[in-house]
Amino acid sequence: MAEGQDKAIEANDNNDHLVQSSDPEHPANLIPDLCRRFYKWGWVTGTGGGTSIRRGEHIFIAPSGVQKEMIQPHNIFVLRYPTPKYPPSARKYIRKPLDLRPSACTPLFLAAFDRGAGCCIHTHSQWAVLVTLLVEREKGKDGYFEINNIEQIKGIPKGKDKGMLGYHDTLRIPIIENTAFEEDLTESLEISMDQHPDTYAVLVRRHGIYVWGDTVAKAKTQCESLDYLFQLAVEMHKLGIPWT
Ligand SMILES: [Zn+2]
Numbered sequence: 001m002a003e004g005q006d007k008a009i010e011a012n013d014n015n016d017h018l019v020q021s022s023d024p025e026h027p028a029n030l031i032p033d034l035c036r037r038f039y040k041w042g043w044v045t046g047t048g049g050g051t052s053i054r055r056g057e058h059i060f061i062a063p064s065g066v067q068k069e070m071i072q073p074h075n076i077f078v079l080r081y082p083t084p085k086y087p088p089s090a091r092k093y094i095r096k097p098l099d100l101r102p103s104a105c106t107p108l109f110l111a112a113f114d115r116g117a118g119c120c121i122h123t124h125s126q127w128a129v130l131v132t133l134l135v136e137r138e139k140g141k142d143g144y145f146e147i148n149n150i151e152q153i154k155g156i157p158k159g160k161d162k163g164m165l166g167y168h169d170t171l172r173i174p175i176i177e178n179t180a181f182e183e184d185l186t187e188s189l190e191i192s193m194d195q196h197p198d199t200y201a202v203l204v205r206r207h208g209i210y211v212w213g214d215t216v217a218k219a220k221t222q223c224e225s226l227d228y229l230f231q232l233a234v235e236m237h238k239l240g241i242p243w244t
Contacts, residue, residue, distance in 0.1 A: 015095040018058065019073045027053035027060035028073040030216060034121075035062060039069040043123035043227070049208065052109040053119045053216055057082050061109065063100035077102040081113065104182040108210055111190045116160065117212035119219035124208040127230035132175050132205040134237055145173040145203060147233055147243040155225030157218075159198030170244060171229065172196075175203040201226055 019028035034051050038044045047068060052061045059079040062071055078095035079102075091110075093102070103109070105122045112120040135143040147153065148170040156165050165171055174196050176188040185204060192202045200222055201211040211226060213219030233243050 015078060016074070018078045018095050019060075019076045021073075027055050027058075027216075028076045031060055031062050031076055032071040032073060034216075034220065035068040035071050038121070038123060039067075041125075041227075043125045043223075044068040045124065048124040049122045050103040050105045050109075051119070051121050052103070052106070052113075054081065054113050054117065058094075059109070059113060061102050061106055063097060064103045066100065075100060079106075081110075105210075107183050107186040108189050111186060111193060112210065112212035115193055115212075116214070117219070118214050119216040120210065120212040121219050121223045122208060122210050123223065123227070125227050125230065127227055127234055128203055128209040129206060130234045131230045132203050132207075134234070135175060136205065141177070141205075143175070145171075145175065145230075145233070145243075147171050147229055149244075150229065150232065152225050152228050152232075156222055157198075157200055162198065172199075173201050173203055173209075173226070174199060175205055178205050178207040 021029060023029065031051050031053060035044060038049065038051070043049055047065050049068065050062045052059060057080060059081045061077040061079060063075045063077065066075060075097055077093060077097065079091055080094045081091050108122065109120040131145050135145050149168060151167060153165045153169060153171045154167060156171055157163070158165050158169070174192045176185065176192050179185050189202055189210060193199070200213060201209055203209050209226065211219060211223040213222050236243060
Protein backbone atom coordinates (compact mmCIF):
# COMPACT_ATOMS: atom_id res chain seq x y z
CA MET A 1 0.00 0.00 0.00
CA ALA A 2 1.29 3.51 -0.84
CA GLU A 3 2.42 5.69 2.08
CA GLY A 4 -0.10 8.40 1.11
CA GLN A 5 -2.91 5.87 1.22
CA ASP A 6 -1.76 4.72 4.67
CA LYS A 7 -1.86 8.31 5.97
CA ALA A 8 -5.30 8.88 4.48
CA ILE A 9 -6.55 5.83 6.34
CA GLU A 10 -4.88 6.91 9.61
CA ALA A 11 -6.50 10.35 9.29
CA ASN A 12 -9.87 8.72 8.80
CA ASP A 13 -11.15 8.14 12.32
CA ASN A 14 -14.79 7.84 11.30
CA ASN A 15 -15.79 4.96 13.54
CA ASP A 16 -12.65 2.95 12.91
CA HIS A 17 -13.47 0.95 16.03
CA LEU A 18 -16.30 -0.69 14.07
CA VAL A 19 -13.76 -2.58 11.95
CA GLN A 20 -11.16 -3.27 14.67
CA SER A 21 -11.56 -6.58 16.46
CA SER A 22 -9.35 -9.49 17.43
CA ASP A 23 -12.31 -11.83 16.89
CA PRO A 24 -11.78 -13.74 13.62
CA GLU A 25 -15.58 -14.08 13.34
CA HIS A 26 -16.06 -10.29 13.32
CA PRO A 27 -17.44 -9.21 9.91
CA ALA A 28 -14.51 -6.81 9.31
CA ASN A 29 -12.14 -9.79 9.66
CA LEU A 30 -14.41 -12.33 7.98
CA ILE A 31 -14.94 -10.33 4.76
CA PRO A 32 -11.20 -10.13 3.91
CA ASP A 33 -10.81 -13.81 4.85
CA LEU A 34 -13.76 -14.87 2.67
CA CYS A 35 -12.59 -12.69 -0.25
CA ARG A 36 -9.15 -14.37 -0.12
CA ARG A 37 -10.81 -17.80 -0.27
CA PHE A 38 -13.17 -16.76 -3.07
CA TYR A 39 -10.23 -15.33 -5.02
CA LYS A 40 -8.43 -18.68 -4.77
CA TRP A 41 -11.55 -20.44 -6.04
CA GLY A 42 -11.76 -18.14 -9.09
CA TRP A 43 -15.02 -16.52 -7.96
CA VAL A 44 -13.82 -12.89 -7.60
CA THR A 45 -11.01 -12.51 -10.12
CA GLY A 46 -10.04 -9.02 -11.37
CA THR A 47 -11.85 -7.18 -8.53
CA GLY A 48 -15.24 -8.61 -9.64
CA GLY A 49 -17.75 -10.00 -7.16
CA GLY A 50 -18.05 -9.18 -3.48
CA THR A 51 -19.34 -10.04 -0.02
CA SER A 52 -21.41 -8.25 2.58
CA ILE A 53 -22.38 -9.24 6.13
CA ARG A 54 -25.11 -7.91 8.39
CA ARG A 55 -24.54 -7.82 12.15
CA GLY A 56 -27.29 -6.18 14.17
CA GLU A 57 -27.96 -2.77 12.70
CA HIS A 58 -24.63 -2.66 10.87
CA ILE A 59 -23.91 -3.86 7.37
CA PHE A 60 -20.25 -4.45 6.52
CA ILE A 61 -19.39 -3.99 2.85
CA ALA A 62 -16.19 -4.66 0.90
CA PRO A 63 -14.84 -1.75 -1.18
CA SER A 64 -15.14 -1.44 -4.95
CA GLY A 65 -12.27 -1.88 -7.37
CA VAL A 66 -9.86 -3.41 -4.84
CA GLN A 67 -8.04 -6.66 -5.51
CA LYS A 68 -10.15 -9.12 -3.58
CA GLU A 69 -7.24 -11.09 -2.10
CA MET A 70 -5.69 -7.85 -0.72
CA ILE A 71 -8.70 -6.44 1.20
CA GLN A 72 -7.92 -5.48 4.81
CA PRO A 73 -10.33 -4.79 7.70
CA HIS A 74 -9.62 -1.02 7.49
CA ASN A 75 -10.90 -1.07 3.86
CA ILE A 76 -14.40 -2.10 5.00
CA PHE A 77 -17.42 0.23 4.80
CA VAL A 78 -20.10 0.17 7.49
CA LEU A 79 -23.69 1.12 6.72
CA ARG A 80 -26.20 1.80 9.51
CA TYR A 81 -29.27 -0.23 8.65
CA PRO A 82 -31.81 -0.04 11.50
CA THR A 83 -34.20 -2.77 10.27
CA PRO A 84 -35.89 -3.49 6.94
CA LYS A 85 -38.99 -1.57 8.08
CA TYR A 86 -37.10 1.75 8.14
CA PRO A 87 -37.09 3.72 4.87
CA PRO A 88 -33.89 3.61 2.82
CA SER A 89 -33.26 7.25 3.90
CA ALA A 90 -32.64 5.99 7.46
CA ARG A 91 -29.66 4.06 6.18
CA LYS A 92 -26.35 5.84 5.99
CA TYR A 93 -22.65 5.10 5.91
CA ILE A 94 -21.16 5.55 9.35
CA ARG A 95 -17.70 4.45 8.25
CA LYS A 96 -16.22 5.26 4.85
CA PRO A 97 -12.54 4.72 4.02
CA LEU A 98 -11.60 8.09 2.46
CA ASP A 99 -9.82 6.68 -0.56
CA LEU A 100 -12.33 4.01 -1.55
CA ARG A 101 -15.86 3.58 -2.91
CA PRO A 102 -18.29 0.99 -1.58
CA SER A 103 -18.98 -2.05 -3.73
CA ALA A 104 -21.19 -1.44 -6.79
CA CYS A 105 -23.12 -4.51 -5.57
CA THR A 106 -24.33 -2.65 -2.45
CA PRO A 107 -27.96 -2.02 -3.62
CA LEU A 108 -28.18 -5.69 -4.62
CA PHE A 109 -26.85 -6.84 -1.26
CA LEU A 110 -29.42 -4.59 0.46
CA ALA A 111 -32.19 -6.31 -1.50
CA ALA A 112 -31.13 -9.59 0.16
CA PHE A 113 -30.81 -8.00 3.62
CA ASP A 114 -34.31 -6.51 3.19
CA ARG A 115 -35.51 -10.11 2.82
CA GLY A 116 -33.85 -11.32 6.01
CA ALA A 117 -30.40 -12.39 4.83
CA GLY A 118 -27.42 -12.26 7.20
CA CYS A 119 -24.80 -12.50 4.44
CA CYS A 120 -24.79 -12.01 0.68
CA ILE A 121 -22.12 -13.23 -1.75
CA HIS A 122 -21.69 -12.21 -5.39
CA THR A 123 -19.35 -14.22 -7.62
CA HIS A 124 -18.28 -14.13 -11.25
CA SER A 125 -17.78 -17.92 -11.25
CA GLN A 126 -17.25 -19.24 -14.78
CA TRP A 127 -19.48 -22.24 -14.00
CA ALA A 128 -22.35 -19.91 -13.08
CA VAL A 129 -21.83 -17.91 -16.28
CA LEU A 130 -21.69 -21.08 -18.39
CA VAL A 131 -24.97 -22.49 -17.06
CA THR A 132 -26.73 -19.19 -17.86
CA LEU A 133 -25.50 -19.54 -21.47
CA LEU A 134 -26.51 -23.21 -21.70
CA VAL A 135 -29.99 -22.49 -20.30
CA GLU A 136 -30.45 -19.64 -22.81
CA ARG A 137 -29.48 -21.88 -25.71
CA GLU A 138 -31.56 -24.87 -24.59
CA LYS A 139 -34.64 -23.22 -23.02
CA GLY A 140 -34.56 -19.56 -24.12
CA LYS A 141 -34.39 -16.40 -22.04
CA ASP A 142 -37.29 -17.39 -19.78
CA GLY A 143 -35.61 -20.66 -18.77
CA TYR A 144 -34.45 -21.61 -15.27
CA PHE A 145 -31.43 -23.59 -14.19
CA GLU A 146 -32.94 -26.86 -12.93
CA ILE A 147 -31.31 -30.04 -11.71
CA ASN A 148 -32.39 -33.07 -9.65
CA ASN A 149 -31.27 -36.48 -8.44
CA ILE A 150 -27.85 -35.20 -7.40
CA GLU A 151 -26.72 -35.59 -3.77
CA GLN A 152 -25.34 -32.04 -3.43
CA ILE A 153 -28.84 -30.56 -3.94
CA LYS A 154 -29.34 -31.36 -0.23
CA GLY A 155 -27.03 -28.40 0.54
CA ILE A 156 -29.67 -25.91 -0.64
CA PRO A 157 -32.72 -24.84 1.46
CA LYS A 158 -36.27 -25.37 0.18
CA GLY A 159 -37.16 -21.91 1.43
CA LYS A 160 -37.29 -19.94 4.67
CA ASP A 161 -38.01 -22.36 7.58
CA LYS A 162 -38.83 -25.18 5.12
CA GLY A 163 -35.75 -27.36 5.63
CA MET A 164 -33.36 -28.47 2.92
CA LEU A 165 -34.11 -29.84 -0.55
CA GLY A 166 -34.20 -33.63 -0.77
CA TYR A 167 -32.32 -35.82 -3.21
CA HIS A 168 -35.36 -36.18 -5.50
CA ASP A 169 -36.43 -32.53 -5.31
CA THR A 170 -35.69 -30.25 -8.23
CA LEU A 171 -33.40 -27.30 -7.52
CA ARG A 172 -34.56 -24.30 -9.53
CA ILE A 173 -32.55 -21.06 -9.80
CA PRO A 174 -34.01 -18.04 -11.67
CA ILE A 175 -31.89 -16.11 -14.17
CA ILE A 176 -32.01 -12.36 -14.83
CA GLU A 177 -30.47 -10.51 -17.77
CA ASN A 178 -27.25 -8.57 -17.30
CA THR A 179 -27.05 -4.76 -17.52
CA ALA A 180 -24.14 -2.49 -18.45
CA PHE A 181 -23.81 -1.24 -14.84
CA GLU A 182 -23.99 -3.52 -11.81
CA GLU A 183 -26.34 -1.27 -9.80
CA ASP A 184 -28.86 -1.33 -12.69
CA LEU A 185 -29.46 -5.02 -11.88
CA THR A 186 -31.19 -4.06 -8.63
CA GLU A 187 -34.76 -3.76 -9.93
CA SER A 188 -34.74 -7.04 -11.86
CA LEU A 189 -33.07 -8.81 -8.91
CA GLU A 190 -35.78 -7.53 -6.56
CA ILE A 191 -38.54 -8.59 -8.98
CA SER A 192 -36.98 -12.06 -9.26
CA MET A 193 -36.67 -12.33 -5.46
CA ASP A 194 -40.35 -11.38 -5.08
CA GLN A 195 -41.44 -13.85 -7.77
CA HIS A 196 -39.38 -16.65 -6.19
CA PRO A 197 -39.68 -16.09 -2.42
CA ASP A 198 -38.11 -19.49 -1.67
CA THR A 199 -34.93 -18.98 -3.65
CA TYR A 200 -31.61 -18.18 -1.98
CA ALA A 201 -29.85 -17.37 -5.25
CA VAL A 202 -30.37 -15.57 -8.55
CA LEU A 203 -28.11 -16.10 -11.57
CA VAL A 204 -27.19 -13.14 -13.80
CA ARG A 205 -26.76 -14.04 -17.49
CA ARG A 206 -23.19 -13.70 -18.79
CA HIS A 207 -22.18 -12.29 -15.38
CA GLY A 208 -22.37 -14.56 -12.32
CA ILE A 209 -24.59 -15.18 -9.32
CA TYR A 210 -25.95 -13.57 -6.15
CA VAL A 211 -26.32 -16.01 -3.23
CA TRP A 212 -27.49 -15.15 0.26
CA GLY A 213 -28.11 -16.98 3.51
CA ASP A 214 -29.39 -16.51 7.03
CA THR A 215 -25.79 -16.66 8.32
CA VAL A 216 -22.30 -16.31 6.85
CA ALA A 217 -21.77 -20.08 7.08
CA LYS A 218 -25.05 -20.80 5.28
CA ALA A 219 -24.40 -18.25 2.50
CA LYS A 220 -20.90 -19.67 1.97
CA THR A 221 -21.88 -23.34 1.97
CA GLN A 222 -24.89 -22.67 -0.30
CA CYS A 223 -22.61 -20.79 -2.70
CA GLU A 224 -20.17 -23.74 -2.65
CA SER A 225 -22.94 -26.29 -3.25
CA LEU A 226 -24.33 -24.26 -6.14
CA ASP A 227 -20.92 -23.83 -7.75
CA TYR A 228 -20.34 -27.58 -7.45
CA LEU A 229 -23.72 -28.21 -9.14
CA PHE A 230 -23.03 -25.68 -11.91
CA GLN A 231 -19.66 -27.27 -12.70
CA LEU A 232 -21.22 -30.72 -12.65
CA ALA A 233 -24.05 -29.52 -14.91
CA VAL A 234 -21.62 -28.12 -17.48
CA GLU A 235 -19.70 -31.42 -17.52
CA MET A 236 -22.96 -33.44 -17.72
CA HIS A 237 -24.05 -31.32 -20.67
CA LYS A 238 -20.77 -32.01 -22.46
CA LEU A 239 -21.41 -35.74 -22.01
CA GLY A 240 -25.02 -35.44 -23.22
CA ILE A 241 -26.48 -36.29 -19.77
CA PRO A 242 -29.71 -34.35 -18.96
CA TRP A 243 -29.91 -32.25 -15.76
CA THR A 244 -33.44 -33.37 -14.84
ZN1 LIG B 1 -20.65 -8.53 -10.70
